[in-house]
Amino acid sequence: MRVFITGRPGVGKTTTLKYVVEEVKKRGVSVAGFYCPEVRERGVRVGFKIVDFSTGKEGWLAKVGPGEPRVGKYAVQKEAGEVARLVLSSLPTAQLIAIDEIGPMELSIGAVKEVIDAALKSEKPLVAVIHRQVKLEGKIYVLDVNNREQVKKEVLKEVMEALGLQG
Numbered sequence: 001m002r003v004f005i006t007g008r009p010g011v012g013k014t015t016t017l018k019y020v021v022e023e024v025k026k027r028g029v030s031v032a033g034f035y036c037p038e039v040r041e042r043g044v045r046v047g048f049k050i051v052d053f054s055t056g057k058e059g060w061l062a063k064v065g066p067g068e069p070r071v072g073k074y075a076v077q078k079e080a081g082e083v084a085r086l087v088l089s090s091l092p093t094a095q096l097i098a099i100d101e102i103g104p105m106e107l108s109i110g111a112v113k114e115v116i117d118a119a120l121k122s123e124k125p126l127v128a129v130i131h132r133q134v135k136l137e138g139k140i141y142v143l144d145v146n147n148r149e150q151v152k153k154e155v156l157k158e159v160m161e162a163l164g165l166q167g
């Protein structure tokens with residue numbers, strides 16, 4: 001099972017993915033993967049964190065300021081690799097893989113791309129937010145404000161079925 005969630009910025013992709021992860025975790029499912037929330041200071045975006053779904057450990061993915069390598073105006077942070085390696089180590093024992101997101105920034109950071117490649121190679125059920133420019137084989141939900149409640153339920157149902165769990 002591979003389900004991808006895409007849609008325009010701010011439409012609710014992360015919220016949808018986190019809803020599904022939290023619902024299956026309530027049912028005792030082990031989830032591996034990460035999400036990359038933006039960080040704002042006084043309303044201005046200053047960078048992104050990377051958070052491990054399995055342990056909750058987080059680190060800076062990339063933030064404004066000096067440093068190499070860079071993704072756009074952001075400097076990639078070394079700690080991103082530490083969190084990514086933690087995620088990679090939890091993939092083998094997980095029942096579900098969840099990634100937010102498979103996008104240009106994540107794909108340009110070696111250790112994070114390694115997690116994404118491992119997830120895509122895995123036979124395990126995968127739910128991922130994909131950037132609208134990224135094309136992958138699988139069931140794709142294009143989220144909008146009118147369908148996001150319905151999509152939350154549909155994706156959860158697909159995951160539960162793939163894991164052999166009741167509703």
Ligand SMILES: Nc1nc2c(ncn2[C@@H]2O[C@H](COP(=O)(O)OP(=O)(O)OP(=O)(O)O)[C@@H](O)[C@H]2O)c(=O)[nH]1
Binds near residue numbers: 007149
């Ligand atoms: N009322 C309502 N608000 C939502 C829903 N989903 C997301 N939001 C709100 O919309 C805003 C953006 O949600 P995200 O989940 O971060 O949207 P996103 O598509 O992941 O955003 P980007 O990653 O920046 O593209 C947040 O303030 C959410 O609280 C929803 O189902 N209902």
